[in-house]
Amino acid sequence: MLSKSDDSLLPRRRRRLLPWLWKLPLxxxxxxxxxxxxxxFIDPPFTAFMAARxxxxxxxxxxxFRLAxxxxxxDRMAATLPVSLVAAEDQNFAAHHGFDLAAIEKAQAHNKKMTARAEKRGRPVTRLRGASTISQQVAKxxxxxxGQNRVSRWARKGLEVWYTLLIETLWPKSRILEVYxxxxxxxxxxxxxxxxxxxxFNKDAARLGPAESARLAAVLPAPRRYNAANPGPYVQRRARWIQRQVGQLGGKAYLEAL
Structure with missing residues (x-):
């Protein structure tokens, strides 16, 4: 039980803490x-994901275990690699401001359809589609x-939005793509x-050919499942599609336009 003197200390402590409450967000x-x-301006030597792995x-x-x-x-890697990443992951990269709303709507419609189909057949949901932009992936x-629990996921999503906005505001598009x-x-x-x-491929990134770059980009949905050196049918099909998309984006000219 608090004494009178102890009780009077509580409002005083609260008053001391109040000035700090608005300073924390700042x-x-x-x-x-x-x-x-x-x-x-500084090339990151590692990332949160690398440290976690x-x-x-x-x-x-x-x-x-050692990270590579x-x-x-x-400008020291083959232009086909970053353009292949854009073709595979975020074809509206040059136009959006961090979030591709059209892609999000398409992904939601697709995932709703896949979920309904899986429930009807009594099977687990597969082939869900994401809509993260390259900027969001850099932030993550x-x-x-x-994290896996709900609170962690929501906190992470909020920070992802914040960091994505900062990256898009403070970095040029070329830097975002370079970091990615x-x-x-x-x-x-x-x-x-x-x-x-x-x-x-036992070679420097500057010597990558269009097919090799496309295969690297093709494994990104699941890089621990697929192998760019020994691609299965899915990676081969996806890599051929990526190469066609790179041509439509303009290849090296796409980078120069950034």
Whole structure:
């Protein structure tokens, strides 16, 4: 039971805390803006997803697991690779401001149809479609975690929106694409186009051909399931489609327009 003196301390403590309550959101905004602004000029040596994968491996007792990652500037990799990523993942990349609303609507309609079909047949839902833009994927890879519970998912989604807006505001499109090409996972523990080119094709990213670039982009829906060096029928079909889309986007001219 609180004494009178203890009881009088409570309002005083609340008054001391009140000035900090409005400062916390301001501090969050300031820190995250500086964080994103710095990465416009500084190449990130690792990402949140890379750190999580390494910790996961160690948690499973795989002490010999090592990430493969080697940064390459956009002008030091074959132009076909970043354009293939756009063709595969986000063809409205140059036009949108971080979120592709049309793609979101299409994905929702598709997923609703797939869910209804699966329920009718009494089977698990498969072939769901995402609508994350390249900007959103950069935000997730760099700053966020992979949570499973509902609270964690909602918190992560809110931060994803915030970081995506910051990235789109503070970075040019060419920088967003450059970072994505260097942090995307192309195989288990293989991050970025240079590491993937060496691992799967034994060559530098600057020497990748159109078909090889398309195959790397084709595995992105599930890089730990598919293999760019030994593609199955799905990856082969998707890679051929990506190559056609690259031609329609304009190839190297697309990058120069960014």
């Amino acid at each position: 501090a969050f905004v300031l820190v995250t803006v500086l964080q994103v602004l710095a990465l416009r 390494q910790l996961e491996a160690w948690g499973q007792g795989d002490w010999g 990652h080697d940064w390459r500037d956009l 890879n760099l700053f966020l975690w992979q 090409a260097n942090v995307a996972e192309f195989g288990d523990g293989v991050y970025g186009g240079q590491a993937a080119a060496v691992r799967f």
